Amino acid sequence: MPRPRTHDLEHLMDVTESLAVDHGPAAITVRALSESTGMSNGAIYHAFGSRSGLVGHVWVRAAHRFLQTQRAAVDAAFADAEGGSEGALGAIVAAADAPAQFLLDAPTSGRFLLSVRRADLLGAADIPAETAAALGDLDRVLVELFVRLARSLWDRADASAVDAVRDCVVELPAALLLRGRREPDAAVRARLAAAVRAVAVIEPPAPTVGAGSSQTQTKGRR
Template sequence: MPRPRVHDLDHLLDVAERLVVDGGPEGLTVRGLAAASGVSNGAIYHAFGSLPVLLGRLWLRAAEELLNLQIELVDAARGDGHEAAVEAVVAAASAPAVFADRRPMAARLLMTTRRDQLLGPQVPEELAEAMFALDKRLMMLLSGLARALWDRADRAGVEVMTLCVVELPTAMFRRTLTAPSADGPPEVAADSRERLKAAVRAALTLPPPPPHVG
């Protein structure tokens, strides 16, 4: 059986993404995906090997796209001085809302489904390594932002960046991005975007706690 072409794989992942968002990861089956996508069961197994692998690749695709967007927005906001460093953090924090504009189903997937819900013992080593590499790239982004702002990238500094870039956007955008909508994909309101930016700027007025010693 020939391996599906790349665009066919993207189509399969797009359909699986929608099914997971609508019914949760436990509701995705190979038979249901085959019916919804028009791709045979055999072709799906040939492409991914197992359902856990498909789910892992689905999460990884969305998370990589979001991280790439964060890096893109941070690079565009970079400049000299403290204010430019603050705006780079604000840009990274705003990325989930921009991502939701571009890829609403992927944004909903990341907001509604934890990575550990999609992973299982059947995930191959290469997929686990790809996820580890993604975590490393995120840590490099957070560390770089902390270093640019405070000239330090210790644990306390990275924790503040995590609050600004990961935790605050999740808390402020989750309700919108997970709510059902009869009028198409939900959009993050301009007011929510501006309040997030204000919250991030406020959080950055305080430096991180002193580095832990001992």
């Protein structure tokens, strides 16, 4: 069976996102996708291996789009600043604000990432190994960003510093924006920025004796 054309696959993934956002992840079935796109069941399975392979591929696509938005925001914050701690703080705020910006720029992809849990995909028995590896590799990309931000603000890359950045970039946006499914309006984004700055100005505790292995492990992920 010939592989479907690239634009057909992109359309199929767009429809997958829309189904999940409009009707919930359970609405993503090969039959529903076939009826919506005109692509045969066999062509879908041939391209992605399984339903989980398709949904995982769509998740990776959306995540990479988000990471591009986040990386561009961080780079712009560093470029606009004159360096020093204020530039680093601005970059951390920009990284934390990226989910809100992505929801505005690509609402369907943004909502898809909130609708489908990556952990469920990784736990699926029928997900292709290549797709599972791509999902897992997203952690490495995020850790590299956390290390970059921790080094820029505190000149550190130990586990405590990286965890503090993660609190700012992942946990605070999740608590103030994502879990509540709030609209990313100016007021919400302003509160998020204020919360991130309040946390980021507190340098995390220095590594304790015996924590060197964690510090080395974190540095090795850069």
